[in-house]
Amino acid sequence: MKKIFSLSLLTVLFLSIVSCSSDDNKIIIDKSTTPVLIAPASGDNIVINPNAMETTALTLVWDHAAYTESTEINYTVDIAVAGTDFTAPLEIGSTTDRFLLLTGERLKSLLTNATDAGTPGLGLPDTEDALIEVRVTATIGDNDDLPMVSDPLALSITFGSGEVIEEPQDPVLYLVGAPQAYYGLDAWSPVTAIPMRYIGDGTTQVFEAYVKVGAGDGFKFVSAQADWGDLEGNYGTIGGAQDGNLENSGGSGDIKVAEADGDGQYYVWVDMDAMQYKAVKMQWGIIGDSTPGGWSDETPMTYDFATNTWSVTATLTAAELKFRSANTGTYIANDAWKFNVGNSDPMVTYDPSAGNFTVTAGSHDITLMIDFTGTATVTGI
Numbered sequence: 001m002k003k004i005f006s007l008s009l010l011t012v013l014f015l016s017i018v019s020c021s022s023d024d025n026k027i028i029i030d031k032s033t034t035p036v037l038i039a040p041a042s043g044d045n046i047v048i049n050p051n052a053m054e055t056t057a058l059t060l061v062w063d064h065a066a067y068t069e070s071t072e073i074n075y076t077v078d079i080a081v082a083g084t085d086f087t088a089p090l091e092i093g094s095t096t097d098r099f100l101l102l103t104g105e106r107l108k109s110l111l112t113n114a115t116d117a118g119t120p121g122l123g124l125p126d127t128e129d130a131l132i133e134v135r136v137t138a139t140i141g142d143n144d145d146l147p148m149v150s151d152p153l154a155l156s157i158t159f160g161s162g163e164v165i166e167e168p169q170d171p172v173l174y175l176v177g178a179p180q181a182y183y184g185l186d187a188w189s190p191v192t193a194i195p196m197r198y199i200g201d202g203t204t205q206v207f208e209a210y211v212k213v214g215a216g217d218g219f220k221f222v223s224a225q226a227d228w229g230d231l232e233g234n235y236g237t238i239g240g241a242q243d244g245n246l247e248n249s250g251g252s253g254d255i256k257v258a259e260a261d262g263d264g265q266y267y268v269w270v271d272m273d274a275m276q277y278k279a280v281k282m283q284w285g286i287i288g289d290s291t292p293g294g295w296s297d298e299t300p301m302t303y304d305f306a307t308n309t310w311s312v313t314a315t316l317t318a319a320e321l322k323f324r325s326a327n328t329g330t331y332i333a334n335d336a337w338k339f340n341v342g343n344s345d346p347m348v349t350y351d352p353s354a355g356n357f358t359v360t361a362g363s364h365d366i367t368l369m370i371d372f373t374g375t376a377t378v379t380g381i
Contacts, residue, residue: 033307035075035098035136036063037153038183038372039195042346045129047169048104050160056225057104061183061194062136062150063308063371064098072096074139079110081122082131082154089135090122098184099192111157130157170198173207173233173270177219177254182212182308183372190222190231196270197373205272210282210349210370212308215262218254221246221270221277235275246275255279263305265370267328267339280331282339284310284368288321290359298324301368310368320356323368323376341368347376357381 039061040046048057060077077100078089092110093100102110110121111130124130133152140146174193181187183194196207213219223233228250236252238245242259246252257266257279264281271277285298291314292299301310301323322342329338329350341347342354349370359381366380 034148035138035150036369036371036377037061037134037136037150038063040153040155041197041373041375042154043156045156045158046107047158048108048160050104053105053108054103056101056191057107058102058155059192059195059225060100060102060134060136060153061185061192061372062098064138064184071140074144076137076139077134078137079122079132079134080152081124082133084133086133086135086152101192107157108159126159130159131155132157170202171200171205171207171272172196172198172223173205173272174222174225175209175211175219175268176222178217179211179213179219190228191225193222193225194372196221196268207270207272208374209268209372210374211266211268211372212305213258213264213266214305215258216256217258218256220252220255235272244276244278246270246272246277248275257281265303265305265308267325267332269332278332280328282325282370283327284323284325284370286312286314286321286366287324288319288356290316290319290321298326301366308369308371310370311366313363313365315363316359316361318359318361320358321381322354322356323378341370341376341378347378349374349376 037060039059046058064073073096075095075098076091077093078086078091080086080089090110092102108126111124111132112121112126113123122132133154135152136150138148173196175196176188176190176193178187180189180192180194185192185194196209199208200206221235222231224231233248234250234252235246235248237255238247238252240253242256255277257268258264258281261281266279266281269278283300285300287293287298288295299312299314301312303310322340324337325339326336329335332338339349341349342351343357344351344354364380367378369377
């Protein structure tokens with residue numbers, strides 16, 4: 001299984017007054033939050049199947065960039081050979097959406113000889129895995145003002161040999177529904193359904209997602225990124241009952257996990273072998289001997305739905321802390337410490353080997369972002 005979940009660095013920048021663009025009268029639009037690539041996971045291996053070159057081989061999804069005023073945002077996607085620090089980047093797409101789809105044919109041409117316009121691609125051989133990095137740059141206005149660049153996403157690309165690829169692949173499952181709109185995708189479009197994180201052991205089919213869900217939002221699970229009529233798996237509730245059981249049917253009902261508890265970030269766990277799911281609204285906090293509650297009680301953080309960010313301002317002592325969502329761990333695994341974030345690289349949830357964060361005494365403005373796959377970003381420590 002070639003999956004490594006990497007740390008996405010959240011950067012908050014404050015600039016002095018900057019004009020939006022020279023061709024209009026809009027003013028004072030400052031940088032706020034950089035875009036964050038959320039799918040695929042950093043370190044994933046993407047296989048180009050030579051028998052399906054016209055189908056989508058790579059789906060890139062990123063969380064939106066935020067500016068201090070509402071404005072249309074342009075996104076440019078670049079790739080580069082891994083380890084080159086984007087000294088010779090290749091632009092592969094420009095869009096106002098927050099996703100980009102590449103067929104196997106398009107991806108191979110970009111990595112090897114030439115693009116559609118005859119411009120040289122990266123020039124990598126197709127006889128070995130290609131190691132690349134991807135980044136997204138957000139700008140506004142006709143002059144591409146106020147650029148904000150995501151952290152790079154590392155990927156390896158395997159070129160098929162021309163024979164049917166028989167290597168065992170991890171099971172896949174995708175989330176489709178109203179929450180797609182929060183990630184720059186068309187709501188209820190299975191073609192751009194969001195890949196869930198596989199957490200099985202290679203033989204079991206268990207998946208998870210850390211997803212923004214509004215009170216009225218429904219969603220389902222699907223087996224592939226395809227049109228509704230081409231899906232083999234269309235998983236939803238049985239007769240609309242919100243009891244954790246699933247059926248595979250075009251008539252299955254929507255899953256509505258936020259009807260009772262309202263808007264928030266929800267942890268969604270799916271066991272496709274048992275055809276069951278669990279979901280809980282997360283409550284993250286800081287805990288440790290540097291925090292007001294010590295190692296016994298979490299100091300709760302506040303969730304901002306728009307930015308998908310947890311935050312707390314706290315006076316800390318010079319000691320250690322971690323982040324924990326005890327309610328999630330208790331509900332899912334009967335273990336309050338199951339969902340915690342510590343000082344590891346990458347920072348991901350439920351890493352038992354992750355150490356504590358060491359903090360200095362004083363007031364701290366701390367933020368935590370948990371992306372769709374469970375990768376954590378921390379500031380203020």
